[in-house]
Amino acid sequence: MTAEGKIDPMHQFTIERIAPLHLGPYDISFTTSAAWMLLALALIFAFMALGLKRELVPGRWQVAVEGLTNFIDDMVKVNIGPEGQKFVPYIFALFTFILVSNLAGLLPLAIIPGWHPFTTTSQFSITGVLAVLSFSIVLIVGFWRHGLRFFSLFVPHGTPLLMIPLIAPIEFISFMVRPFSLGLRLFVAMIAGHILMEVFGSFIVSGFNGGLMGWGIGILSFFFIMFVVALELLMCVIQAYVFALLTTLYLGDAVNLH
Amino acid sequence: MPQITQLAEVFASQLFWLAVVFGLIFFGIGRGMLPKIRSTVVARDRQVTDDLEKARAARATAEQTEAEWRERMDHARTEASRIAQQAKQASAHEAEARVKEALQQIDARIEQARSRIRAAVAAARAEMELVAAEAAQQMVAQLTGLKVDKEEASSAVKAEIAHADGNEQIEPSKRGRAAAGGG
Numbered sequence: 001m002t003a004e005g006k007i008d009p010m011h012q013f014t015i016e017r018i019a020p021l022h023l024g025p026y027d028i029s030f031t032t033s034a035a036w037m038l039l040a041l042a043l044i045f046a047f048m049a050l051g052l053k054r055e056l057v058p059g060r061w062q063v064a065v066e067g068l069t070n071f072i073d074d075m076v077k078v079n080i081g082p083e084g085q086k087f088v089p090y091i092f093a094l095f096t097f098i099l100v101s102n103l104a105g106l107l108p109l110a111i112i113p114g115w116h117p118f119t120t121t122s123q124f125s126i127t128g129v130l131a132v133l134s135f136s137i138v139l140i141v142g143f144w145r146h147g148l149r150f151f152s153l154f155v156p157h158g159t160p161l162l163m164i165p166l167i168a169p170i171e172f173i174s175f176m177v178r179p180f181s182l183g184l185r186l187f188v189a190m191i192a193g194h195i196l197m198e199v200f201g202s203f204i205v206s207g208f209n210g211g212l213m214g215w216g217i218g219i220l221s222f223f224f225i226m227f228v229v230a231l232e233l234l235m236c237v238i239q240a241y242v243f244a245l246l247t248t249l250y251l252g253d254a255v256n257l258h
Numbered sequence: 259m260p261q262i263t264q265l266a267e268v269f270a271s272q273l274f275w276l277a278v279v280f281g282l283i284f285f286g287i288g289r290g291m292l293p294k295i296r297s298t299v300v301a302r303d304r305q306v307t308d309d310l311e312k313a314r315a316a317r318a319t320a321e322q323t324e325a326e327w328r329e330r331m332d333h334a335r336t337e338a339s340r341i342a343q344q345a346k347q348a349s350a351h352e353a354e355a356r357v358k359e360a361l362q363q364i365d366a367r368i369e370q371a372r373s374r375i376r377a378a379v380a381a382a383r384a385e386m387e388l389v390a391a392e393a394a395q396q397m398v399a400q401l402t403g404l405k406v407d408k409e410e411a412s413s414a415v416k417a418e419i420a421h422a423d424g425n426e427q428i429e430p431s432k433r434g435r436a437a438a439g440g441g
Contacts (some may be wrong), residue, residue, distance in 0.1 A: 009416055010260060011260075011261060013261055014260040014264065015260065015264055015268045015271075015272075015277075023274070026270040027267065027268075027270050027271055027276070028269050028270055028271045028272070028274040030271075030275075031271055031275070032269060033272060034271065034272075034275035034279075037275050037276060037278075037279040038275075038279060040279065041279045041282055041283060044283055044287060045286070048287050048291045048292075048295070049291070051295065052291055052292060052294060052295065054295075055298075055384060056296045056301075056302055056305065058302075065295055066295060066298070069295050069296055069299070069301065071294060073296065088288075088289065088292065088296075089284055089288030089289045089292055090284060092259075092288045093283040093284040093287070093288045094278060094282065095281060095288075097279070097283055100369070122261075123261055123272065123393065124261055125261070125265060125269050125272040125273070126272060126276055129272075129273060129276055130276075130280075146319050187261075188279065191261075205364075243268075247271045252380070
């Protein structure tokens, strides 16, 4: 929200500098974005640390933590196979970081005047870097394990010889699009949800400032925003899951070559 | 869109802090804490399967022990009933033998008593015959003056007694008196 009382749905994505910091020619100032990333780190650490009692008969918290690790384990086992064990920490870091960042962005902090939650995963500078990181790992693992045979990924099994010149470029393009789709999917889902909530929130405010008609619109928007928030909570989990799942699928391709 | 307008000025900072945070999650939590939790899960799973295996083995042992015990119990029961049967038979035999012995003793005593009675009766009869013969001799001598010798008198008495015996059945104990009365 801007000072003039006009509601700007894009304002929530602005990164503000908290403490200026420089490393050589680079500006690595501590920003709101960095603060929210550290919050995600703290939340993940607290969640894991509270479940690290390593008891034979687990408490509630330990069951929750083990549920999460088992979930990651199963996902890796199904999509990569028994060789996927070494990717578990990476997939875990991806899933938890994205999930906690998404959910932290939905914290109702806007009740406090001047505050608002910041969603790090609504910055494509973050999701893009994560996507490129995943894609790089896929390329490194693929070429490390299979060398030039990794290119056979572009020729699916049973392709007729005549079709290869046609199929291979298509497969190559779809392969190269992967990092963009991976990064953009998360970024777009997050930014769209937050804009939607902001816009309908502003409808409530301006609606109740208007006449009788405005009240009707305000009440309607209020119920709609409840639905949107529920959907957004679901979307936070789904997007984190999709990002981790696709990464495991791509890694599975790289490890097993179809 | 701030993501685009700010990109140039914040990208280095974003990259740096993402590297720091993601690195800490990956190395600190993903490689530091995650394996501990997974090893706990694995250890628990192993413990559970081990315990189940142990329980299964213990159950098999218990079942076997029970079967053995049942077999032993059955054996003991038949043995006990056999011994009881034997004891019952033995005691029955013993009782029978003792009863028989007692009966024999009683019989023997009855027989002794009878023979004594018979002897007494015979002696009494002999005496009575003698007395009767003498009485007959004297009666004949006084009435007729004839002299009857002893043998003749006694044979007459004997004949008379035999006749009386034939006519009426007299109790041996009363016979002496009857014979005396009759003579």
